[in-house]
Amino acid sequence: MILRRLWEHDLAWSFRRSPVTIVATALTLIWVGAALLAPWVSPQDPFDMASLNLSDAFTPPAWDEKGIGRYPLGTDNQGRDILSTIMHGARISLGVGLAAVLFALVLGVSLGLLAGYLGGRVEAIIMRIADVQLSFPAILIALLIDGVARVALPGDRHDELAIPVLVLAIGFAGWVQYARTVRGSTMVEKSKEYVQAARVIGRRPLAIMLSHVLPNVMGPVLVIATIHIATAIITEATLSFLGVGVPATRPSLGTLIRIGNEFLYSGEWWITLFPGIALVVLVLSVNLLGDWLRDALNPKLR
Amino acid sequence: MAAFILRRLGQAVLVMLTVGLIAFALFRFVGDPVIFMLGQDATPEDRVRVTQLLCLDRPFYLQYAAFVNNALHGQFGLSLRQVRPVSTLIVERLPATLELSFMAALFSLAAGIPMGVYTALRRNSWLSHVLLGISLAGVSLPTFLIGILLILFFSVQLGWLPSFGRCDTVQIGWWSTGLLTASGLKALILPSITLGLFQMTLIQRLVRSEMLEVLRTDYIRFARARGLTDRAIHFGHALKNTLVPVMTITGLQLGAIIAFSIITEQVFQWPGMGLLFIQAIGFADVPVMAAYLCLIGLFFVIINLVVDLLYYAVDPRLRIQPI
Numbered sequence: 001m002i003l004r005r006l007w008e009h010d011l012a013w014s015f016r017r018s019p020v021t022i023v024a025t026a027l028t029l030i031w032v033g034a035a036l037l038a039p040w041v042s043p044q045d046p047f048d049m050a051s052l053n054l055s056d057a058f059t060p061p062a063w064d065e066k067g068i069g070r071y072p073l074g075t076d077n078q079g080r081d082i083l084s085t086i087m088h089g090a091r092i093s094l095g096v097g098l099a100a101v102l103f104a105l106v107l108g109v110s111l112g113l114l115a116g117y118l119g120g121r122v123e124a125i126i127m128r129i130a131d132v133q134l135s136f137p138a139i140l141i142a143l144l145i146d147g148v149a150r151v152a153l154p155g156d157r158h159d160e161l162a163i164p165v166l167v168l169a170i171g172f173a174g175w176v177q178y179a180r181t182v183r184g185s186t187m188v189e190k191s192k193e194y195v196q197a198a199r200v201i202g203r204r205p206l207a208i209m210l211s212h213v214l215p216n217v218m219g220p221v222l223v224i225a226t227i228h229i230a231t232a233i234i235t236e237a238t239l240s241f242l243g244v245g246v247p248a249t250r251p252s253l254g255t256l257i258r259i260g261n262e263f264l265y266s267g268e269w270w271i272t273l274f275p276g277i278a279l280v281v282l283v284l285s286v287n288l289l290g291d292w293l294r295d296a297l298n299p300k301l302r
Numbered sequence: 303m304a305a306f307i308l309r310r311l312g313q314a315v316l317v318m319l320t321v322g323l324i325a326f327a328l329f330r331f332v333g334d335p336v337i338f339m340l341g342q343d344a345t346p347e348d349r350v351r352v353t354q355l356l357c358l359d360r361p362f363y364l365q366y367a368a369f370v371n372n373a374l375h376g377q378f379g380l381s382l383r384q385v386r387p388v389s390t391l392i393v394e395r396l397p398a399t400l401e402l403s404f405m406a407a408l409f410s411l412a413a414g415i416p417m418g419v420y421t422a423l424r425r426n427s428w429l430s431h432v433l434l435g436i437s438l439a440g441v442s443l444p445t446f447l448i449g450i451l452l453i454l455f456f457s458v459q460l461g462w463l464p465s466f467g468r469c470d471t472v473q474i475g476w477w478s479t480g481l482l483t484a485s486g487l488k489a490l491i492l493p494s495i496t497l498g499l500f501q502m503t504l505i506q507r508l509v510r511s512e513m514l515e516v517l518r519t520d521y522i523r524f525a526r527a528r529g530l531t532d533r534a535i536h537f538g539h540a541l542k543n544t545l546v547p548v549m550t551i552t553g554l555q556l557g558a559i560i561a562f563s564i565i566t567e568q569v570f571q572w573p574g575m576g577l578l579f580i581q582a583i584g585f586a587d588v589p590v591m592a593a594y595l596c597l598i599g600l601f602f603v604i605i606n607l608v609v610d611l612l613y614y615a616v617d618p619r620l621r622i623q624p625i
Contacts, residue, residue, distance in 0.1 A: 132317055135606045140561040144595065147583040148324070151591065152332050234444045241446045242568050244583055261450060261569075265465070269454055276447050284442050 014296045024288035031282050035094045038087040074270040076259065082270060085256055086278045092252040093282070096167055097233040103171030104232075105225055108178025113209050113217070115179065116186025127183065130176045139235050142173035146244050159247040166245055170235050177224055185217040223297055226290035230283045237279055253279045310610050314603045319370070321599035325592035326369045329379075332588050337382070378593035383585045388593045392575060397477045398468060399574035402566065403559045405490050406498035411552060414502040418509025419541060422517070437503035445562060449496040449569035456492060464489045466571040497566040501555050508551055512544035550609065557605040561598060 015021055074082050111130075115123040133141065146169040153161055189195060190213070198208045239245035240254030241261075248255055253275050260272025336344070336352050344352075372378070378388040417437075421430040440448075457465035468489050471478045481487060516522060517540055525535045564576030571577065575594060582590035 132313075132320075136602055137558050137561050140564075140598070143564065147579075147591065148328055148595075150583060151328065151586045151588060230442075238444055238446060238565060241444075242565065242580055244580070257447070257450065264450065264454060265458060269458070272450060273454070276450065280443060280447065283444075287442055 015292075018292060020288060021292040024285040024292070027281060027285035028289055031090055031285070032094065034087045035091040038084075038091045074274075076256075076263075076271045082274050085251065086253070086275055089251055089253040089256050089275060090278065090282065092163075092246055092250060093233050093236055093254070093279070096163060096170070096236045096246070096252065097229050099167045100170035100174070100232045100236070101225055101228050103167060104174035104228065105178055105221065107171065108175035109182050109214070109217075109221060111175065112179035112182025113186055113213060116183035117190060117205065117209050117213060123183070126179065130179055134176050138173040138231070139238060142169045142235050143239060143242070143244065145169035145172055146239055150244060159249060162245070162247050163250075166236060166239065169239075170232050173235070174228055174232065177228070178221055181220050181224060182217050185220065186213055189213050189216050219297065223290070223294045226293050227287065230286040230290065233279070233283055233286070253282075306614060307611065310607055314607050317603050318596075318599060322370055322373060322596060323366065325373075325595045326366050328588055328595075329369065329592045330365065332586070373593075373596055378596075379589040381582075381590050382587045383582075383590075388589045391578060391590065392593055392597065393476060394478075395573060395575045395578050397479060398572060399560065399563050399567070399576060401479065401481060402490065402493055402497060402572060402574060403556070403563055405494035406559050406563075406566075407501065407552060407556060408498075409494045410498035410501035410505055410555075411548075413498075414505030415509055415541075415548070417502075418506040419513060419536070421506065422510045422513035423536060425514075433506070437506050440499045440503035445496060445500065445565045446569050448499055449492070449566060452492050452496060453569070463492050465492070468573060493566050493570045493572055496569065497559060497563055500562070501552075501559060504551065504555065505548060508548060509544055512547060513540055516540045516543050550612070553605065553609055553612075557602045560601055 015025075076082060076085065111126050115126040146166060149165045149169065150162075153165070186209075195208060195212055198212050203212075236245060236252060237254030237257070240252050241258045243258060246252045246255055248259065251259065256275035257272050257279070260268070260270075260275065263271050336349050376389045380386065381388050381391055384391065417433050421433050424430050443451075453465045456463045464485070468486060471486055472483060473479075479486070481490075522535060522540060525539055530538075563572075563574060564580060566572065567574045567576040568580055575597070578590060579594040581587070582594065
């Protein structure tokens with residue numbers, strides 16, 4: 001019964017109608033599955049030094065003459081199986097991307113709610129900062145925050161702090177969009193009767209914001225968040241490629257591409273190309289999913 | 303008018319002071335500023351002199367004021383790694399980045415406008431679909447991956463184009479240019495395409511949608527009724543009117559191109575400011591980082607200021623409402 005209603009639902013209907021979306025969802029699910037289950041399903045544990053065999057280094061993909069069946073996509077300079085490193089890398093890329101989006105969402109939504117609901121000086125300050133930040137590209141801000149934080153932190157704790165710093169940097173570079181959207185819809189909701197009623201019966205502003213306004217402004221926020229995940233993954237990959245992201249001991253897709261890039265000229269193209277393809281497929285499918293969600297939730301476009 | 307310009311100028315100065323504060327905090331609290339200014343092997347007398355010069359024995363705001371004053375004179379001290387003044391390092395690297403950014407902007411315009419016009423005029427031809435597909439790839443592929451793929455194909459496989467550095471450059475005064483030698487120009491091709499591809503897709507899409515819009519207007523229909531040739535209508539009337547927003551976007555994107563050159567420079571080992579900055583992060587070379595931070599902030603503030611003022615000049619509505 002519930003399944004049937006779910007099947008007949010508007011979203012499900014537009015989902016069935018779009019083969020691209022179905023493929024994108026399937027790919028995204030495969031990625032999430034591979035990332036979550038990487039420690040159990042990957043053919044090799046790329047971080048377990050004992051299982052690495054240096055004599056297997058630079059093995060080309062399995063279909064090449066010199067390929068070995070054990071390494072379907074070949075191995076890198078340390079003899080790590082590329083397929084396994086990609087699965088583990090996707091885990092880090094997705095993890096950092098999701099955490100950064102979550103951080104940006106919480107920060108942006110809170111500031112947007114405050115600005116829209118309180119108005120006045122609070123609003124002026126928050127929105128001015130947002131305007132200024134918006135005039136710089138997000139990736140530059142993330143790079144600057146990340147770079148400054150790396151230099152400011154003590155050197156011996158770089159590796160363990162690298163991922164939290166990265167999450168904060170990418171998240172902080174992305175809060176503006178959420179704040180602007182939420183502020184706009186909060187200003188609309190604020191003047192509606194249910195908010196006035198809540199105010200009349202004497203609920204405190206914070207309670208009104210959280211329990212009445214917030215649920216009604218979250219719709220567009222979720223759409224922004226979906227598309228933002230793809231951007232966050234790209235940003236993470238770019239920073240890692242530049243060598244200021246996650247450390248090489250726990251490589252993400254971007255780190256793998258950077259490591260592989262050094263061997264591009266000597267002909268070992270698979271070390272960098274496969275993580276690259278993996279990154280593109282991941283980003284593209286998340287992006288297509290986000291596009292579909294945006295169109296499906298927007299009644300104007302139907 | 304004056305009030306508007308003053309407001310915008312005031313805002314720009316405020317942003318620069320904030321950027322400067324971050325740079326100063328970095329300068330002051332990470333490591334020893336006296337070493338930053340003088341290098342490792344300075345005499346004790348010099349140390350005392352610089353400590354006084356930087357007001358390090360004085361309150362915080364005076365130190366900051368001294369830093370701003372030095373920055374305004376282009377003095378950011380000595381690079382820790384190369385033991386040379388940061389200002390000379392930046393001046394050396396500036397031409398490489400600016401030439402790359404200029405060529406990238408040129409490429410994005412030279413390729414993006416014709417592609418946009420074509421896809422608007424022949425909406426359903428197969429070539430249009432191919433071009434739109436390319437632009438989709440340009441948006442969804444990360445910059446560094448495009449660079450790597452171009453290197454893999456054109457440098458490693460085909461061996462046509464160099465994959466790193468600027469090759470031969472000609473020195474004109476303090477400006478070193480790669481535009482005057484054949485190898486320098488060849489070295490510019492792949493990096494400019496990598497850097498400009500995103501902006502190219504942006505321009506292509508913009509021109510396409512603007513063209514489609516303009517082609518629907520009455521004056522185009524009137525021009526057709528007058529029996530003008532397709533060429534005169536498309537290029538004389540329609541294209542001309544789509545170019546205004548294109549110019550604005552290109553201007554705004556110039557800052558983004560300079561910022562994104564960090565990535566392209568890293569991929570192609572292009573000896574520009576971005577590479578300098580990335581290397582500075584790796585070595586915790588704080589004076590270089592502080593200088594780059596201020597410089598890139600200045601670029602963006604100037605570009606935004608100019609665009610704001612241009613809007614004001616072009617759009618009369620802004621002159622009535624106080625903002």
